[in-house]
Amino acid sequence: MEYIIQTNNLSKKFGKELAVNGVDIQIPKGEIYGFLGPNGAGKSTTIRILLGLMKPTFGNIAIFGKDLKSERINILKKVGSLVENPSYYPHLTAKENLEAIRKIVGVPKTRIDEVLKTVRLQDAANKKVKGFSLGMKQRLGIASALLNKPELLILDEPTNGLDPSGIIEIRELIKSLPEKYGMTILISSHLLSEIDQIATTVGIITKGKMIFQDSIEELRMFAQQHIKLKVSQHERAWRALLANGMKAELEDGHILLSDQTDQHVAEAVQLLVQQGISIYRVEEDKKSLEDIFLQMTKEELAG
Amino acid sequence: MMMRLLKVDMLKMKRKGMWFLTILGPVGVIALQMVNYGVRKEYLLEQSNDYWGYYLKNISAFTPLAIVLGIVILTSFMASIENETNAWKQLVALPISKMSVYLSKFTALSIMLFLSSCLLMIFTLGFGLFLDFNQEIPFLEVSQYSFFPFFAALPVLALQLWIATVSKNQGIPITVGVVGVIFAYSAFTLPDWMIWKWPSLMNEWDDPTINVWLGLGVGSLLYIIGMFDFKRRDVK
Known part of the structure; x- marks a missing residue:
């Protein structure tokens, strides 16, 4: 498989503390890679290292199959980035801000209007960025990142501080990019719901360590579902089910059925009714990805 | 590039x-x-027979102060452009070398200071002609008094730019700058090795070209140290 980003034992020390600890990232071409972790887990530091803003303490990085250390400038020519809070020059207009970057990346002037249109800022093009709302500044940041038609787009918390409609808008924009332009995207967030809605591959980092890296489907597999029964005499009901060869678990006074086919549920209910047990509720108990995320990061904390 | x-x-x-x-x-x-000549031209002309020379001396009493003050303000403005929203992280993630980023800032500031020196020369000549000294115009001295302080002040420029670009807290370059301005103001009493004395063109050998060479030499050295320190540091 062709990896756009591949890191090997990437580590960064701040003083004595390891902010990033032996992280191996692998991002296949054309994927939207969701980089997930609680605040302070080392996401931003990792991203800064990938952009050459910080030097890793050890480990190496290959982007587009080239070594970042020796070919930083050639790599960055094909990378667009937005790191944390958007950076801008408040005393300049949106257009001038983009022009300041365009001159360096060397693309034709028409690109400025194109990217402003992409992020829907064309009406504010000649206004000073000072007066922009946070959402507009964030969109300007994305416009700057898109200016050089990057093959790899790195977005650090791009929806931070946006209102719900802004989040949806940015999400739709990001989702459309790989298809339209064949971009590979690395997007970080501390919100799983955010990543859940756009990412195709997920990496979870906590305390500087990568604890999960696979496709989003794999992650969803962890979200196993159960049928939850609330009954009178749960102890007796559970024994009755087990005695009849049905898989059931007892948890906090509830019975959990792991086999969720309609037929199986019906049989279980019928059996319990015949035993004279009252059934109060039959419901689907879906473990959310949030729970998995919390569980994973908690386990890591305990260990 | x-x-x-x-x-x-x-x-x-x-x-x-x-x-x-x-x-x-x-x-x-x-x-x-x-103001000086407007108020007491007669008195000033009595002080020396070399009218132009005396006029240039008067001007050169304030040039070092203006140039050091200008350096402090301009470098801090220059750094504030990138510091304000931490635009360093956006700038350095572009396909350019960090050294060229630093060189460009230094060059832009030098151009401005050089322009100031050119203007100083033009204004010096202009007002000098207006005063109508009826003596031969000492072009060489006029240009020396206009441009030598610029070259002699390069170490201060390199030092201020270095501190301003690597400091998270802009209080540090401002403090160093204010101290520098005070030094430049009291150049007369400073030892010769202090860089803030150099723009005054004074030294114990009475040869202003020494200050120019020192300015160029030490200025380049401080510039190189600053550039490598800037390159070495992580962008937060």
């Missing part, structure tokens, strides 16, 4: 009032002499 970066830095200086300061410096220095 360098040319493009320089153009970008010029673009970023728009509406910051930096060009205004560039002009204000030499105007201020000459304006002081306009």
